[in-house]
Structure formats: C-alpha cells, structure tokens
Amino acid sequence: MLLLAAAFVVGFVLLLYMVSPLISPKPLKLPGAHVVVTGGSSGIGKCIAIECYKQGAFITLIARDENKLLQTKKEIEKYSVNDKQVVLCISVDVSKDYEQVENVLKQAQEKLGPVDLLVNCAGTSVTGKFEAIEVNSFERLMAVNYLGSVYPSRAVISTMKERRMGRIVFVSSQAGQLGLFGYTAYSPTKFALRGLAEALQMEVKPYNIYITVAYPPDTDTPGFAEESKTKPLETKLISETSSVCQAEQVARVIVKDAIVVCMGIFRIIGLFYLGSFDSIVRRCMMQREKSESTDKTE
Amino acid sequence: MLLLAAAFVVGFVLLLYMVSPLISPKPLKLPGAHVVVTGGSSGIGKCIAIECYKQGAFITLIARDENKLLQTKKEIEKYSVNDKQVVLCISVDVSKDYEQVENVLKQAQEKLGPVDLLVNCAGTSVTGKFEAIEVNSFERLMAVNYLGSVYPSRAVISTMKERRMGRIVFVSSQAGQLGLFGYTAYSPTKFALRGLAEALQMEVKPYNIYITVAYPPDTDTPGFAEESKTKPLETKLISETSSVCQAEQVARVIVKDAIQGNFNSSVGSDGYMLSILTSGMSPVTSITEGLQQVVCMGIFRIIGLFYLGSFDSIVRRCMMQREKSESTDKTE
Numbered sequence: 145m146l147l148l149a150a151a152f153v154v155g156f157v158l159l160l161y162m163v164s165p166l167i168s169p170k171p172l173k174l175p176g177a178h179v180v181v182t183g184g185s186s187g188i189g190k191c192i193a194i195e196c197y198k199q200g201a202f203i204t205l206i207a208r209d210e211n212k213l214l215q216t217k218k219e220i221e222k223y224s225v226n227d228k229q230v231v232l233c234i235s236v237d238v239s240k241d242y243e244q245v246e247n248v249l250k251q252a253q254e255k256l257g258p259v260d261l262l263v264n265c266a267g268t269s270v271t272g273k274f275e276a277i278e279v280n281s282f283e284r285l286m287a288v289n290y291l292g293s294v295y296p297s298r299a300v301i302s303t304m305k306e307r308r309m310g311r312i313v314f315v316s317s318q319a320g321q322l323g324l325f326g327y328t329a330y331s332p333t334k335f336a337l338r339g340l341a342e343a344l345q346m347e348v349k350p351y352n353i354y355i356t357v358a359y360p361p362d363t364d365t366p367g368f369a370e371e372s373k374t375k376p377l378e379t380k381l382i383s384e385t386s387s388v389c390q391a392e393q394v395a396r397v398i399v400k401d402a403i404v405v406c407m408g409i410f411r412i413i414g415l416f417y418l419g420s421f422d423s424i425v426r427r428c429m430m431q432r433e434k435s436e437s438t439d440k441t442e
Numbered sequence: 443m444l445l446l447a448a449a450f451v452v453g454f455v456l457l458l459y460m461v462s463p464l465i466s467p468k469p470l471k472l473p474g475a476h477v478v479v480t481g482g483s484s485g486i487g488k489c490i491a492i493e494c495y496k497q498g499a500f501i502t503l504i505a506r507d508e509n510k511l512l513q514t515k516k517e518i519e520k521y522s523v524n525d526k527q528v529v530l531c532i533s534v535d536v537s538k539d540y541e542q543v544e545n546v547l548k549q550a551q552e553k554l555g556p557v558d559l560l561v562n563c564a565g566t567s568v569t570g571k572f573e574a575i576e577v578n579s580f581e582r583l584m585a586v587n588y589l590g591s592v593y594p595s596r597a598v599i600s601t602m603k604e605r606r607m608g609r610i611v612f613v614s615s616q617a618g619q620l621g622l623f624g625y626t627a628y629s630p631t632k633f634a635l636r637g638l639a640e641a642l643q644m645e646v647k648p649y650n651i652y653i654t655v656a657y658p659p660d661t662d663t664p665g666f667a668e669e670s671k672t673k674p675l676e677t678k679l680i681s682e683t684s685s686v687c688q689a690e691q692v693a694r695v696i697v698k699d700a701i702q703g704n705f706n707s708s709v710g711s712d713g714y715m716l717s718i719l720t721s722g723m724s725p726v727t728s729i730t731e732g733l734q735q736v737v738c739m740g741i742f743r744i745i746g747l748f749y750l751g752s753f754d755s756i757v758r759r760c761m762m763q764r765e766k767s768e769s770t771d772k773t774e
Binding site: 242273274275279282283286287290291294295297298301302305319320321322323324325326327328331332333334335336337338339340341342343344345346347348349350351378411412414415417418421422425426429430 | 540
C-alpha cells in the first residue's frame with residue numbers, strides 16, 4: 145500500500161518534470177539584444193554589463209558620473225565578440241526625476257532599438273544602529289534603491305508590453321530577504337523591490353515579460369567597501385556567517401536567471417541562525433555596557 | 443520502533459509547549475500605559491485607539507486633520523473606564539520632517555509620560571496598472587507609509603531602550619506579504635515595513651522591546667473605500683478571493699498581538715496561512731509558532747501556488763476580453 149503511494153508520488157514528480165519546460169518562458173537571446181544596466185559603471189552592474197556584452201548584447205550603461213562611465217565603457221569594449229557591438233553611456237540620476245529618466249531611455253532606444261533586458265542595479269547602502277543612522281539616509285536610500293528602479297522600469301514597460309517580450313531585473317539583496325542588525329535603512333529598500341517585482345510580474349505575465357529579483361550576498365564591490373567603513377560590530381560579526389562573493393560570479397548567476405520539499409527544513413535551520421544572531425547582539429550589548437560602567441568607575 | 447519514535451516526538455512537542463512561555467516576552471500591561479497611535483483619527487488606527495482605551499490606556503492620537511482628531515477624541519472618550527484617562531490629540535504630518543515628529547512626541551511624553559506602545563498606522567493606498575499610476579504616487583506612498591513609520595519609531599526608540607521596555611507596531615498589509623496586480627505603488631511600501639521591523643527587532647531584542655508587524659486583509663475603512671474607487675477590474679476580482687474584514691476585529695487582533703509581543707499578527711484563516719507561508723526569516727516569539735511554521739510551510743506553499751495560478755488566469759482573461767472588445771470597437 146505504502147509502496148503503491150510512493151510509486152504514485154515518484155511518477156507524479158517525473159510527470160511534472162517533463163511538463164515543466166512547457167510553462168517556462170523561452171530563454172532570451174542575448175546576441176543583438178539591447179541591454180540597459182543602471183548603476184552599470186561599477187560593482188555588480190559593471191560585471192553584468194560585461195557578461196551580457198561577452199554574449200553579444202548591445203549595452204546602454206546608465207550612471208551619474210560621466211568619467212566613470214567612459215572608463216567602464218573602455219573596459220567593457222575589450223570583450224567585444226563582433227564589429228557591430230555598441231556600448232552607449234548616459235549620465236543621469238535615475239532617482240531624481242521621472243521625466244529625465246524617460247527621456248534618457250527614449251534616446252537609448254532611438255540609438256540601439258527597443259530595450260530587451262533592463263537591469264536595475266543602481267543602489268547604495270548605509271549601515272548603523274537605527275537611532276544612529278543620519279535621519280535623511282532613510283529617504284535617500286529609498287529614493288536611490290527603490291524609486292531609482294521604479295522610474296527606469298516604468299519608462300520601458302509600455303514598449304515591452306507592445307512587443308509582448310522583455311525582461312526586467314531588480315537587484316535586491318539577501319538583506320531584502322531578512323532584516324539584519326544595522327540595516328534598518330537598507331533592508332526596507334530591498335524588501336520594497338521584491339514587493340514591486342511580485343506585483344509587477346502579476347501584471348505583465350500575459351505579455352510574456354518576465355521579472356527577476358536577484359538576492360546577492362555580500363559582494364566584493366566598491367559599494368561594499370564603502371559600506372564596511374561604518375559597519376557596527378554586531379553587523380560585521382553577523383555577516384561573517386556567510387562569505388563575500390566575487391562580483392563576476394554574482395553577475396553570471398543573475399544574467400543566467402534573467403534568460404521550488406525543503407521549506408520546512410530550511411525554516412528550522414533559519415530559526416537556529418536567528419538564535420545565533422540574537423546572541424551575538426546580546427553579547428555585544430553586554431560587553432559595551434560593561435566597558436561603559438568600567439569607564440564610569442575610573 | 444515506529445511507536446517509540448512517535449512517542450518521542452509527542453513528548454518533545456509537549457516539552458516545547460511547556461517551555462514556550464519561558465522565551466516569550468512578558469505581556470504589556472495596558473491600564474495606565476501610554477499608547478501613541480499615528481493615523482489614529484480614522485480606520486484601523488481609530489479602532490486600535492478605542493481598543494486600548496477600553497483597557498485603561500492613555501492615548502495620544504497623531505494625524506494631520508485637527509477636526510477629525512477632535513471628533514475622534516470625543517468618540518473614544520465615551521469608552522473611558524476611569525476618571526484619570528486622557529486622550530491627547532496632536533496634529534502633524536508624520537512623513538514630512540523628522541524634527542517636527544520628534545518635537546511632537548517629546549510634548550506627548552511630557553504630558554503623558556514615556557511611550558509604552560507606539561502603533562504606526564498612518565498610511566494610504568493607490569491602485570492601478572504600473573504604467574497608469576501617477577508617477578509621483580510612488581514617492582508619495584513610500585513617504586507616508588514608510589518614512590511616516592520610521593520617524594515616530596526613531597523618536598521613541600532611545601527612551602524605550604533606556605527603560606528596557608516597549609512595543610512598536612507596524613501596520614503592514616497582506617499586500618506586504620505578496621505583491622498583487624494593481625499594487626505596484628502600495629506593496630513595496632508595505633514590504634518595506636517588514637524589512638524595517640525585522641532589522642529593528644534584531645537590534646532591540648536585548649532591550650526587551652518587541653516589534654509587531656500586522657498584516658490586515660482588506661478592511662472596511664474610509665481609506666479602503668477611497669482605494670476602491672479607482673481599482674482596476676483585475677484587482678477587484680483577485681481581492682474577492684478573501685473577504686473584507688471589520689476594522690474593530692482587526693484592531694482587537696493587533697492589540698492582542700502587540701500586548702503579547704508577537705512579531706507576526708494576522709487576521710482570519712487566510713491571514714494565518716499567508717503568515718506561515720511567508721514567515722521566511724522572521725523571528726518567532728513562541729516555540730509553538732515556529733513549530734507550526736516548520737510543519738505547515740510546504741503544504742501552504744502548494745496551496746499558495748494554486749492561488750497564484752488562479753490570479754494569473756484572472757489577469758490573462760481580463761486582458762483577452764479587453765483586447766477583444768478593443769478590436770470589435772475598431773471594426774465598427
């Protein structure tokens with residue numbers, strides 16, 4: 145009886161496996177595709193641009209600093225695979241004003257054709273205790289990380305819906321999957337990207353447009369180096385439970401994902417991790433208070 | 443052999459059940475407590491204020507409209523349980539400027555003492571297709587729903603840490619647990635509140651401060667009526683899979699969970715399932731809660747996937763109908 149049920153389950157799973165490709169989207173063909181990368185002048189964005197360029201895509205890099213953009217353009221062009229490829233650079237702040245972003249993307253589409261893949265990688269981070277983080281950082285981070293992804297996406301979505309094809313990537317973070325000590329200004333911005341992606345995907349699925357949300361871990365980039373300068377001790381200790389990745393590896397995975405028995409077990413493991421993070425926080429707090437009271441008695 | 447294993451598991455579960463209260467926070471005592479409710483002049487916020495007042499708390503209502511505040515104050519005062527209770531009204535926009543919010547809360551604490559429970563209920567909603575929503579709504583909603591919760595929380599957190607006690611509630615939404623058609627401007631703001639709550643809870647746990655994130659479903663409030671005026675058809679159809687709740691019921695659940703210091707607060711059986719399914723890396727305040735999550739997550743994920751399938755087909759059907767009617771219009 146049990147054996148029959150087991151056979152049934154195995155047969156069912158095999159059937160699902162065979163049917164699966166029928167519901168999956170057709171992979172995006174990168175050669176000749178127009179890929180736009182915001183935050184493309186450094187870090188993960190730059191590596192994503194390089195990865196797409198290596199596979200034959202036409203790139204539009206969007207960032208604020210013109211010099212950095214030109215430097216990155218030279219770097220990317222070394223990887224060209226044919227004569228036709230182009231790297232277009234446009235300097236704009238994607239979080240300031242929608243009209244500007246819309247114009248900039250219109251220009252890019254006039255030069256390189258409609259956007260096939262938009263990678264929203266513009267983002268920054270600030271860490272610190274909730275009451276110690278500069279007050280305007282909350283608004284600033286939300287503007288860059290969230291609005292700076294909303295505006296470019298909104299500028300390309302109508303054309304993608306007309307063409308009945310497209311890909312949009314939102315680069316969130318593992319800090320967008322769980323809130324950690326020190327990230328009260330950063331985690332909300334990365335959680336927000338996931339909410340945006342889920343809602344948007346439901347709207348655009350019948351139009352053959354697919355959204356990818358990437359959750360990179362700590363990645364070795366200039367942005368991460370900057371963030372590490374002011375990181376609280378607790379945050380450093382907690383981050384040490386996972387290792388720092390190379391940006392090239394992260395980019396490769398994101399580009400691949402952009403062309404589901406384990407939940408319960410992982411929740412148990414997750415709860416143990418949370419327990420260990422809580423004890424790190426408690427230990428640091430007690431150490432700090434001990435040193436403060438010794439300072440006072442001296 | 444199997445019987446022995448089963449007995450072991452049952453015994454273990456019973457042990458956890460008995461040990462469970464040891465890790466749970468001590469319940470907050472509402473009589474005499476100072477409760478601050480932002481967005482307290484209407485909807486869920488008003489009902490939460492009433493619920494706390496009925497249990498003997500001193501209330502500070504924060505909202506923008508002074509008239510609405512005074513009206514609500516009169517309404518709440520009918521439920522007084524003793525002579526000492528006070529309802530304080532302060533008019534301010536919690537999303538505009540941190541300094542203002544800090545001042546306002548300082549005034550409130552001078553009059554009614556340090557804040558024991560802060561309920562961040564100020565929030566608004568806009569629905570529509572992503573490309574149709576007015577562009578500045580994305581920034582505006584994020585300011586009211588997210589920054590309008592950051593600023594009051596930041597203004598009370600230091601005092602709570604000194605006193606080694608406190609409760610902060612963030613009123614998110616079921617739309618903060620899953621993104622739905624039409625909510626591209628709203629869901630991100632409610633997801634953001636969860637990220638803030640998780641990170642903040644990890645920082646303040648050793649200080650005996652407990653954060654609660656509430657995920658109400660569609661609730662019968664003036665805000666909801668406003669939102670419904672411009673709701674796309676797909677959003678209406680998808681929302682019909684769950685029913686509209688009464689604000690009093692939602693408020694009762696939120697206050698109960700805040701008192702107990704539960705991180706997750708959900709309403710109804712839909713809410714229960716969604717909370718377990720999306721609990722992710724959220725902290726738990728009771729071992730039984732953790733156990734329920736571990737056991738039920740997979741099953742609820744299967745159910746969830748079926749729901750998603752049905753939402754996708756609603757969206758596809760509406761799109762095809764719209765295109766059919768557009769082409770018939772053209773041929774006429």
